[in-house]
Amino acid sequence: MKLTHLNESEIQQYSFDMMDCDQYVIEHMNTCDYCKKKAADYLMISKGIKEMPEPTFDFDIEELVLEGLHTSSRSKERNYLPYSLIALGIGIATASLYFFIDNLAALFIFDNPFMVFLIVGIAIFISIPIGLDMVISFNKKLKIMDYL
Ligand SMILES: [Zn+2]
Numbered sequence: 001m002k003l004t005h006l007n008e009s010e011i012q013q014y015s016f017d018m019m020d021c022d023q024y025v026i027e028h029m030n031t032c033d034y035c036k037k038k039a040a041d042y043l044m045i046s047k048g049i050k051e052m053p054e055p056t057f058d059f060d061i062e063e064l065v066l067e068g069l070h071t072s073s074r075s076k077e078r079n080y081l082p083y084s085l086i087a088l089g090i091g092i093a094t095a096s097l098y099f100f101i102d103n104l105a106a107l108f109i110f111d112n113p114f115m116v117f118l119i120v121g122i123a124i125f126i127s128i129p130i131g132l133d134m135v136i137s138f139n140k141k142l143k144i145m146d147y148l
Pocket residue numbers: 004005006028032033034035036
C-alpha cells in the first residue's frame with residue numbers, strides 16, 4: 001500500500017473509471033478518508049457540471065457569425081496590381097515582337113556588349129520585384145500561420 005496520498009489523476013481515475021484502477025489505488029481509497037473525500041468532491045463537481053443549464057444567448061449567434069463572415073469578405077479588397085502588371089508585360093512583349101520581329105535574330109548574337117547588357121539588365125529588372133514579392137507574400141503567410 002502506498003504511504004502517501006494518491007495524486008489527482010489517480011483519484012480522478014478512481015472516481016470516474018474505478019474498473020481500470022490499479023489495485024493499490026483501490027486499496028488506498030478503501031482505507032483513506034482524505035482521498036475518499038476528494039473523490040466524492042470530484043463526483044459532486046462532475047454532477048454539478050452535468051446539471052448546469054445549457055447557456056442561452058439573447059441574440060442569434062448564427063446570424064452574428066454569418067454577418068461577420070460576409071463583412072470580412074466584403075471588406076477584403078481585391079488587389080489588381082499583379083494582374084495589371086502581367087497584362088502590361090504581355091502587351092509590351094507583344095508590341096516588341098510586332099515591331100522588332102526582323103531584328104529578333106540579332107538579339108541572340110551576343111557579340112554586341114550592349115545587347116548582352118540589355119538582356120541581362122531586363123532579366124535582373126524583372127527578377128528583383130518578383131523576388132521581393134515572393135519574400136513578402138511568404139512572410140505574410142508565415143504571419144497568418146502563427147495565428148492559427
Ligand atoms: Zn489518501
